[in-house]
Amino acid sequence: MMKKLKVVLLVAVAALSSTACVTDDAPPPGLNLELTRATNQKLYTVALKSLEEPIVVNKIHPWEILLTNANGEPIDNARIKVDGGMPQHGHGFPTQPRVTKNLGNGRYLLEGVKFSMTGWWEIKLDIQSALGNDQITLNKVIALPVKK
Amino acid sequence: MKKNTKFKLALAAFAAIAGTSSLSFSMGGDWFGWFDSWSDSERAVLESMHIGKLGPAPKDPSNRVEDMRAAVDLGKRIFSDRRFSANQAVSCASCHDPGREFQDGRPVAIGVGTGSRRAMPLAAAGFSPFLFWDGRKDSLWAQALGPLEDPVEHGGTRMKYARLLSEHYRDEYERLFGPMPDLAGLPQDAGPFGSPAERAAWAALSDKARADVTRVFANMGKALAAFEKTLYYGESRFDRYVHGVLSGDKAAKQALSREEKNGLRIFINKGQCVTCHNGPLLTDGHFHNTGVPPRVPGKPDPGRSAAIAKLQEDEFNCLGKFSDAQPDQCGELQFLATDDPRMAGAFKTPSLRNVAARPPYMHAGQIASLPDVVRHYVDAPKSALGQNERKPTPLSEEEMRDLVAFLGALSGPITEIRPEK
Numbered sequence: 001m002m003k004k005l006k007v008v009l010l011v012a013v014a015a016l017s018s019t020a021c022v023t024d025d026a027p028p029p030g031l032n033l034e035l036t037r038a039t040n041q042k043l044y045t046v047a048l049k050s051l052e053e054p055i056v057v058n059k060i061h062p063w064e065i066l067l068t069n070a071n072g073e074p075i076d077n078a079r080i081k082v083d084g085g086m087p088q089h090g091h092g093f094p095t096q097p098r099v100t101k102n103l104g105n106g107r108y109l110l111e112g113v114k115f116s117m118t119g120w121w122e123i124k125l126d127i128q129s130a131l132g133n134d135q136i137t138l139n140k141v142i143a144l145p146v147k148k
Numbered sequence: 149m150k151k152n153t154k155f156k157l158a159l160a161a162f163a164a165i166a167g168t169s170s171l172s173f174s175m176g177g178d179w180f181g182w183f184d185s186w187s188d189s190e191r192a193v194l195e196s197m198h199i200g201k202l203g204p205a206p207k208d209p210s211n212r213v214e215d216m217r218a219a220v221d222l223g224k225r226i227f228s229d230r231r232f233s234a235n236q237a238v239s240c241a242s243c244h245d246p247g248r249e250f251q252d253g254r255p256v257a258i259g260v261g262t263g264s265r266r267a268m269p270l271a272a273a274g275f276s277p278f279l280f281w282d283g284r285k286d287s288l289w290a291q292a293l294g295p296l297e298d299p300v301e302h303g304g305t306r307m308k309y310a311r312l313l314s315e316h317y318r319d320e321y322e323r324l325f326g327p328m329p330d331l332a333g334l335p336q337d338a339g340p341f342g343s344p345a346e347r348a349a350w351a352a353l354s355d356k357a358r359a360d361v362t363r364v365f366a367n368m369g370k371a372l373a374a375f376e377k378t379l380y381y382g383e384s385r386f387d388r389y390v391h392g393v394l395s396g397d398k399a400a401k402q403a404l405s406r407e408e409k410n411g412l413r414i415f416i417n418k419g420q421c422v423t424c425h426n427g428p429l430l431t432d433g434h435f436h437n438t439g440v441p442p443r444v445p446g447k448p449d450p451g452r453s454a455a456i457a458k459l460q461e462d463e464f465n466c467l468g469k470f471s472d473a474q475p476d477q478c479g480e481l482q483f484l485a486t487d488d489p490r491m492a493g494a495f496k497t498p499s500l501r502n503v504a505a506r507p508p509y510m511h512a513g514q515i516a517s518l519p520d521v522v523r524h525y526v527d528a529p530k531s532a533l534g535q536n537e538r539k540p541t542p543l544s545e546e547e548m549r550d551l552v553a554f555l556g557a558l559s560g561p562i563t564e565i566r567p568e569k
Contacts, residue, residue, distance in 0.1 A: 057426070058433055060479040089423065090537065091490050094434045095483040112483025116432040117423055144192040 027088075027120035031139050039134035042070055044127055046136060050113075055142060057117060060095060063110040064103070069131060074106025078129035082110060084122045084137075115142045183409040184401050186393060193416050195394055199387045199560075202428040205274030205377055209473035210287050210466050213324055213367075214374045215567050222320045223375030226368065231312055232296065234260050234303030240295070240372065243267040249505050249562065250379065255513025256443070261300030264443070266513045269506060271562045272499060274377040276433050277480045281495045281511040283435060284455035286481055287471075288373035290464035293365060297341040305339030305346050306365035307331075313368060325367045329360035362463070366470035378567075381429075381501045384560035386412070404557055411554025414547055419525070420538075421551075430500035430558065437493040439529045439536030443512035448533035451511070452491040459484065492534030504556040518552045 036047040045068045052061040067075045080099050085092035094116040101109040115121060123138045186194065195201070213219035226232065228241040243257040244250040250270035257263040265281050273279065279291035295301035296309060313321050314328050322328060334357060338349035350358065385403040389412075392400025404412065415421045424432050435452040442448040459481065464470055466478035475482070485491075495511045509515040515524055526548065528538040543551070 060483065091436075092488050093485060094432075095480070096485040096487075097483060112479060114483075116434045117426055119423070144189075144196050 027139070027141050031120065031141070033139050033141060035138055035140070037136055037138060038070070039125075039127060039136040041132075041134050043132050043134040044069060044075065044129075044136075045072070046125060046127070046138075048110075048123065048138060054145065055115065057115055057142065060112055060114045063097075063113050065099070065108040065110055065125070067106045067108065067127065067129075075129050075131065076102060076104065076106060078108075078127055080108055080110075080128075081126040083124045083126070086117075086119055086121055088120060115140075118142045118144055183406050184393060190416060191393060193422060194390045194412075196426070197386075197422070197428055197430060198390045198394075199381065199383050199428055200391075202272070202275075202380070205272070205380075208274070208287055208289075208373070208377075209477040210471035211289050211370045211373055212472040213370050214289075214377055216324065216374065217567050217569050218320065218324055219371045219374035220378055220566055221375075222317060222324065223371035223373065225320075226317070226372060227375055229312075229316075231316070232302060232304060232309055238302050240292070243295075243301075244270050249502055251506060253507070255508050257301065259295070259298070259301035260303040263298075263300050264449070265511050266508070268498070269502070270376050271379045271381050271501070272429055273379070275429060276496070278433070278459075278496065280455070282451050282455035283496055284458040285462065286459060286465050286478075288376050289366070289369035290462060292369040292372040292376070293464055296365075296368075297339055299341070299343075305337045305342045305350070306361050307335060307338040307346075307350070309368060310361045310364040311336065313364060321364075321367070324371065325364075329357075329364065331361075334361075363470060366464060369464070378564045380563050380565055381499075382561035382563045384501065385557045386554075387560070389557075405553065407550045407553040408557045409554075410547075411550035411552070412557075414543065414551050415554055418547070419541060419543065419551060421525075424497045425500050431497040433497065435491055435494035435496055436537050437490065437495075437531055437534045438525070438538050439531040440495070440510045440514055440524070441529070442532050443514055448493055448531075449495075449511060450492060450533060452494040452496075453534075456484065456486050456491070460486075490534070490537070493531055494534065500555060500558050502559050502562070504559055518555050519548065522548045522551050 035049060036045065038045050047066040047068075048063055050061060050063050052059075055061065065080060067078055067080070069075055082097050082099065083092070093114065095112045095114045097110055097112040097114075099108045100111045103109055119142060121140045121142060123140060124135065125138070126135050127133065208214055226240075227244075228239050228246075230237055230239040230242070232239060238259045243252045243259065244267060245252055251267045252258075254267070256265060257267040268281065274288060277286065279285040279288060280294070285291040285294060296304060297306065310329075311331060314331060318328055334353065335349040337346050338353060338361075339346050340350050341347075342350070353361075385408075388400050388403035389409070391397060392403060415425075424434070424436055426432050437451070459465060462468065466473050466481045467475055471478075503509075504518060507517055509518070509521050515521050522543070525538060526541050526543050528536055528540040530536060
């Protein structure tokens, strides 16, 4: 009898609180959101930053990539290919961002980035230089400003 | 207190709350405010959809005259002028009826002939980076030129239009764009998309004549675009409600019925509608394949994927010589995604503002009513071309009904906001 009541209560509480989720779309827990990361085979370290803050959904804006070797020395003359998208929605970027300028000192201008919605986006880099070829996938969660 | 008693008390408390709530709901009330109870992240979503977040349309650097009152006035007059067609009976307003949400209520548009897609509504079109269902034009003015030379829409040629402007709108044109070229000795009708005779006449012209006439044609598009850009959506009951939720204004919170509030909740949560129908226009301005059945069985419309080449080759695009923009102002074209396999069978997400006033739905009017649209998303059928992005979304009959009710609450006026001078 008591067990039944407990179950009823738990179910009721669960039902009442189910409206609290915004979408099914919360990024998986424990996602690495660092924008400074070593590439997969540790050949490089990349540091990404948006050159516009806050990031506005549906607006094309530029980013900067800082590329260094494992010792922190800047790498110029690398070719960096950029791809990505939303893994939970199975679609890519709405635009085709690309590196347009080598800014020197390991810095590269990445233009044409656009996020068409909030949520979890992957930014995939493929880097080629005299040091070799390596990749890294970074995670960016675009969120609406939440007022408390 | 004994464990047994504690449980009995908790159960009694729960029963009391549940009981009085159902009593309150069944009496048409919401005594505990559950229908108005939104989490912080839900409130952020609601706020992002509010009409107040829209602001003015972004500037189009490729159209030098878009902010000029004289261009708006000229564009508005040409918009309803039926002489700008092969049969003197079709104007922009024929399919974009100002009295009907600037569309025509038909599954496919009918100009001098029958089109293959639905006329799109024009309010807030200035906010879209790409125009048409497949986004094959990258500005409002380039879009306006498409139907004018399309054989089944207006069916005319740019030479004919230059002559009409010269005859009926010379002063207004010259005030904005400088002297009209001399058309003496040129044919009545000539253009690259006309009949074989019209195309031959076009090919026979000098380079200078072709450039002059095309420039007049491009300028005409820019005046039309200036007018179209003045069209905005006004406040709906949904906006009133969101204002109520954010400010605590009790009267404003009554702007939606219980069913509509529940529909809104489904729209931003379970239904996953807001992932594409986001922002104050309820569109992400992007292209998605949602498994809409082809208008002609066996002949699916390729949508966005077929538009990429057209965009790149369009002489009126942002990088073309009739554009007033610098190349570095043409971000959408410069960074166009050209190889996205998801674009096969993908179409532009339309704005849902005033959607209840605009049946039938989808790119060729394939879905007759909003209840049918909701059922289409619930079922998420396999796509005839490419892949449906959506998965089946189980909703009860009551939830579907509430979602349709919410969509009806997105209706508001269409306003014209003309520039000062």
